[in-house]
Amino acid sequence: MAGPLAGIKVLELARTLAGPYCSMILADMGADVLKVEQPGLGDETRGFAPPALEGESCYYLSLNKNKQGITLNLKTEEGKQIVRELVKDADVLIENFRTGTMEKLGLGYDVLKEINPRLVYCAVSGFGRTGPMKDEPAYDLVMQAYGGLMSVTGEADRPPVKVGFSVVDLTTGMYACIGTLLALWAREKTGRGQFVEASLLESIVSLQTYLAQSVMATGKIPGRLGSGHPNMAPYQVFESKDSYVVIAVTNDQLWRKMCDALGLDDLKEHPKFAVNADRVKNRTELIELMSEYARCRTTEEISTKLKEAGVPGGPINNIADVLADPQVIHRGMIQEVEHPTIGTLKMLGIPIKLSETPGSVRMAPPTLGQNNIEVLSRLGYSPEDIAIFKDKGVI
Known part of the structure; x- marks a missing residue:
């Protein structure tokens, strides 16, 4: 049964965590996601190892199921032209380059919306695309500190600690996904795409909810309570x-x-x-x-x-306990898919359940450049063209 986003084409020019997590959610729900990576290197999470399976980083594997993958050198004119060709019939583009990078490449939203006015362009960043800190780099650890999360995480008499998951990145990926879906829904009424933003800073600020409201109301700054809660006990x-x-x-x-x-x-x-x-x-x-x-x-x-x-x-279960839990297994949160080099690969399932148009785990994460020939041939490039692209370092 086709997922709810079947037929939606997504072009992912993102790497690391937040952007790929956003597009993976869309892919899990049936969207056709094409991941674009740098030739020879790929998404930097391919190097986040150990641990690895048959040379594939577990970190990378966790964020890229249900996608196809190609390599493109965006510093070459041929690489940029291929992106422009792909944008023509894309519904969504997701990128998380530093502010201004896509514009310098000639691939900013103002350019791409002229090629495809229906394009939903989603930009993921650390501090947002405007403001005095728009050019600053950001990682999850930095934003857990800067955004206040670490000030309330840990024991009162011990140093601040980070949350065990990359919660800021993951939340930003979810917000980016929500924003993309909202823009697609708006397009149904207006016929036009739009520019969507999600940032690590705004994501972690939004998660402060009751803590932020209390500070604004009372001026009292909350501290670290270990595993305790400021509003209830025990x-x-x-x-x-x-x-x-x-x-x-x-x-x-x-x-x-x-x-x-x-x-x-x-x-x-x-x-x-x-x-x-x-x-x-x-x-x-x-x-x-x-x-x-x-x-x-x-x-x-x-x-x-x-x-x-x-x-x-x-x-308190450890991760292995959770993955073996009968309820987790019953709910389909452990799935298997065939990978071209690993073989049978266990992956996490789909957390959102839809009765009529459910998501599914259909494809393993792509190896680097796995779909180059298929995608470029579909765009009309000949085998000779593709061979030249490879020789010139375009792919």
Whole structure:
């Protein structure tokens, strides 16, 4: 069954994480995505190894399924002309070059929209394409620091730490995807494409939500609470007798259920802890008392009691635990696809489920230049032309 974006053609001039993640979401939902890479080198994530499978970087593999791939040297006139040819019937172009690079190449939005007025041009950047920092480079780690995330991540008495995933890059990729889809929907009504932007800075600022609102309302700057939450307690990790366990109490009803389940009768109606506002106010004392309880019991014992009582909580799984989890497998989040050099390749599945037009894992990530001949032949170039392009370093 065709995905909801079947027939949409996407030209990806992006590398690393945010841009390729955006186009992979579109590809997973049925779009025809053509990834353009630099000859001989490719996307820089091809070099993010180890780990690797048969010479293919696992990092690269994770971001490029369901795409075709060609190589083009955009510093050559022939390479630029091929891009212009591809743009003629493209619906979307995604790029994450430094600000001004595409314009210097003669491939900026103002030029390409003249070739194809229906083109949705999505630009991904670090700080946005305008403003005093538009030319500054940015990586996920830099933006976790600059955007405030690291100031609230980690233990109060320890140095700031980054989140374990590249959450700023990934969020920016999702916002870029949302923006692209919105522009495609608008095109249905206007007949015209438009320029779409997503930046790492604006993405991480937008994720601050309740923290930012609290600062704007009160002027108080939040600090690091480890796994705790500034607005509720207990809502964090506790050390158990044998490992760690999460207990997530978000309201007073769950508080009473938790106390009954764990036998914490002396805390249940205690005036310091009976309501959430007081539990937050007296957080230090509460956590000390609950920590004493948790350290005397195993994670399994606490988790079982919480589950039976309907209180959110449980163990901290590692990544291997998650990938082997029966629920994760049942929901189709582990898929297999054939790769030209690796063979059967396990990949993550599609997180968005659609009943009538579901996404699917159809193709393995392309090897470097895998579809050069196919794509260039489709554009009308002869085998002799393609051989010349190869000799001249165009592809």
